[in-house]
Amino acid sequence: MIANTPQPPYYAVIFTSLRTEGDNGYGAMSVEMEELARQQPGFLGVEAAREGLGITISYWDSTEAIKNWKANARHLFAQQQGRQKWYTHYKTRICKVERDYEF
Amino acid sequence: MIANTPQPPYYAVIFTSLRTEGDNGYGAMSVEMEELARQQPGFLGVEAAREGLGITISYWDSTEAIKNWKANARHLFAQQQGRQKWYTHYKTRICKVERDYEF
Numbered sequence: 001m002i003a004n005t006p007q008p009p010y011y012a013v014i015f016t017s018l019r020t021e022g023d024n025g026y027g028a029m030s031v032e033m034e035e036l037a038r039q040q041p042g043f044l045g046v047e048a049a050r051e052g053l054g055i056t057i058s059y060w061d062s063t064e065a066i067k068n069w070k071a072n073a074r075h076l077f078a079q080q081q082g083r084q085k086w087y088t089h090y091k092t093r094i095c096k097v098e099r100d101y102e103f
Numbered sequence: 104m105i106a107n108t109p110q111p112p113y114y115a116v117i118f119t120s121l122r123t124e125g126d127n128g129y130g131a132m133s134v135e136m137e138e139l140a141r142q143q144p145g146f147l148g149v150e151a152a153r154e155g156l157g158i159t160i161s162y163w164d165s166t167e168a169i170k171n172w173k174a175n176a177r178h179l180f181a182q183q184q185g186r187q188k189w190y191t192h193y194k195t196r197i198c199k200v201e202r203d204y205e206f
Contacts, residue, residue: 001156002119002194016105049154053104091205095198102194
């Protein structure tokens with residue numbers, strides 16, 4: 001469940017969100033988007049947890065891979081649905097992972 | 104609950120963890136460490152969620168602020184306790200936030 005990412009540098013997209021009430025198709029789309037993300041060039045891994053606040057972090061080998069995923073047609077539809085139905089507020093941060101260590 | 108961070112660039116520490124069974128003093132130390140982190144120079148915010156996997160992201164204005172927090176005496180004790188009692192596995196990633204946007 002902790003993403004097995006390569007040696008830095010690589011990139012992270014931190015997506016922090018607050019949900020609306022009810023599912024409204026969110027669960028199914030969430031599963032679909034994770035499966036689709038895993039198929040994209042440059043995808044390195046994903047980590048997610050929700051406890052009121054939701055945090056999803058996807059890892060990528062380049063900023064170009066992140067731009068391509070953001071522009072994916074089905075993902076664009078999901079982003080639009082997210083703003084219309086699923087999220088009251090979200091923030092996306094594009095980051096360069098410079099160092100990491102683990103236990 | 105979504106951290107109100109300034110315009111990039113700034114820094115993020117992504118701490119992803121898997122817990123041992125039971126509390127063993129974790130809850131109290133977790134509260135203490137968040138309060139202490141908020142008092143450190145350069146601290147910008149924190150976001151956290153646990154759902155099996157735990158994700159805590161703290162935001163900082165510089166890598167020096169991150170180094171100082173990592174070397175804080177009480178935090179060093181908490182890190183040691185974490186390896187001995189609270190975590191079966193963790194990964195820490197030091198990141199530069201290059202862009203962000205929100206809804």
